[in-house]
Amino acid sequence: MTVLAASGWDWGFWLGGIIVLAVVILVVSILTLANSIANRATDINTSLEQSVKNTAGLAGLQTTIESANAITEGLARGRAKLGG
Helix, strand or coil: CCCCCCCHHHHHHHHHHHHHHHHHHHHHHHHHHHHHHHHHHHHHHHHHHHHHHHCHHHHHHHHHHHHHHHHHHHHHHHHHHHCC
8 A cells, every 4th residue: 555645845845846936926027017117217218308308498488587577667668658
């Protein structure tokens, strides 16, 4: 009569193999997600760089506002002198 009984070592090897397999699956999943995030981060960075170029003209907006205020103040003075 043959008795098929697993020893402690057999259970340990099976359990260890299952744990290693689970860790490998988790690590591969994490690395895949990290790669996806890195690709999206590159796209986002490119978009932000383009936004910086597109909005560079806004740096002179304060100068434009000051000039417009000076013009409107001059127009107001001229209207006041003309009695309007």
